[in-house]
Amino acid sequence: MKFKEVLSQLNIPVQCKKYGLSLWQCPQFLFLIMGLAIICSSLATYAIGSKYIEDPLLVALIVLMLSAILFIIAVIITRSFERLAEANRMKSEFVSIVSHQLRSPISNLKWVIELLMSGRISKVTPKQLEYFRILKENSGRMEELVSDLLIVSRIEQGKLPPKKEWISLKNLIEKLIREIEVFAKASNVKIEFNPEKNLPQIFTDPSQLKLVIENLLDNAVRYIKGKGKVKIKLEKRGKNLYFEIKDNGVGIPKTDQKYIFQKFFRSGNIMRQQTEGSGLGLYIARSIINKAGGEIGFSSQEDKGSTFWFTLPIK
Amino acid sequence: MKTILFIEDESALQKAFGEILRQEGYQVVSALNGEIGLRLAKSKKPNLILLDLILPKINGFEVLKKLKEEEETKDIPVIVLTNLEGIGDIDKALEMGATTYLVKAQYSLEEVVEKIKKTLEE
Numbered sequence: 001m002k003f004k005e006v007l008s009q010l011n012i013p014v015q016c017k018k019y020g021l022s023l024w025q026c027p028q029f030l031f032l033i034m035g036l037a038i039i040c041s042s043l044a045t046y047a048i049g050s051k052y053i054e055d056p057l058l059v060a061l062i063v064l065m066l067s068a069i070l071f072i073i074a075v076i077i078t079r080s081f082e083r084l085a086e087a088n089r090m091k092s093e094f095v096s097i098v099s100h101q102l103r104s105p106i107s108n109l110k111w112v113i114e115l116l117m118s119g120r121i122s123k124v125t126p127k128q129l130e131y132f133r134i135l136k137e138n139s140g141r142m143e144e145l146v147s148d149l150l151i152v153s154r155i156e157q158g159k160l161p162p163k164k165e166w167i168s169l170k171n172l173i174e175k176l177i178r179e180i181e182v183f184a185k186a187s188n189v190k191i192e193f194n195p196e197k198n199l200p201q202i203f204t205d206p207s208q209l210k211l212v213i214e215n216l217l218d219n220a221v222r223y224i225k226g227k228g229k230v231k232i233k234l235e236k237r238g239k240n241l242y243f244e245i246k247d248n249g250v251g252i253p254k255t256d257q258k259y260i261f262q263k264f265f266r267s268g269n270i271m272r273q274q275t276e277g278s279g280l281g282l283y284i285a286r287s288i289i290n291k292a293g294g295e296i297g298f299s300s301q302e303d304k305g306s307t308f309w310f311t312l313p314i315k
Numbered sequence: 316m317k318t319i320l321f322i323e324d325e326s327a328l329q330k331a332f333g334e335i336l337r338q339e340g341y342q343v344v345s346a347l348n349g350e351i352g353l354r355l356a357k358s359k360k361p362n363l364i365l366l367d368l369i370l371p372k373i374n375g376f377e378v379l380k381k382l383k384e385e386e387e388t389k390d391i392p393v394i395v396l397t398n399l400e401g402i403g404d405i406d407k408a409l410e411m412g413a414t415t416y417l418v419k420a421q422y423s424l425e426e427v428v429e430k431i432k433k434t435l436e437e
Binding site for chain 2: 100103104106107108110111112114115118120121143146147159
């Protein structure tokens, strides 16, 4: 190992950032903690040994041996952590590269289908239009999946730093409701939004928060079968804003509830109903909210509906 | 007739956009890499340049930098049309003088055409 590499290994915050891990999950930081533990236990062994063993050479030997054993264990553990973290980083990078490579042909496909559907090339019969719609819908799904994968890989590589600004969360929610309204109406779902009056602005990244609310809104509308209602609340609670979205949809079975924020997890009841989705939305939502210093949670009952909520610090 | 230079290495997109923009009454000049793009920008003096960022030979950022450095091309509006949206890409392109930055995956064909028309009207 070159001197420069050794020096870079010692820069713990940079190393942890490389893996996209928090300090307590970072191999280099854990190694430092293990080092401190070794020093402390060596001193403790020396203190106890010198009190009960008369021969100072024997005390020194015991301390040395203990330190050596602890050091070897520390190296083995942190190395294996490092390998795991490296594998995880490479996986995220791989997903990022593949997703980027997939994005261009999917965009091409989407735009060519749109061109065909527009009737600009030649007249389109209703039957052809019906099949073009199927193609467009499927290319749209691929595009969404690739976008979600890219966001996940950016989150995992720590490459999604927030660009914070003062915004009105109420206005953002209203805008997103307007965007989903056509889909909601087509699905026979009514959206009600009841924000508290005189809410303060919030210092946050609007594009990241948009991803969170879009996901929660889309889930609420999508998982209502037949006629339904989605109720959204927004209020100030202490130093936080509290957002809540309640639906009377299919709900989440009790056995699935603990997995709901995991990557790629899709609940058994929605898989049976063949609803679209990548299983990444809630994972993305939780990562963004947690990074912004907020909390996210839910309560749900199968066949009755779900209520998702999050809090965000105002500044 | 207004001329649009489209610097894009995906021939499928060249064809689709060429078709639609010609129907809208524009003349379209295509370049499949940055080098040709720069040459055509100087010789054809287009009214607008559509620029991808991931390009063979000279990448889009380099092309944009050179376009903005040259006296004869520096005032031509450039719309960046790309799937690149890493940290800083958007800010970097706008700081370098791009008029608009459009991520392909986020826009429909008609929306992009609307943006082009609007930019040309301004």
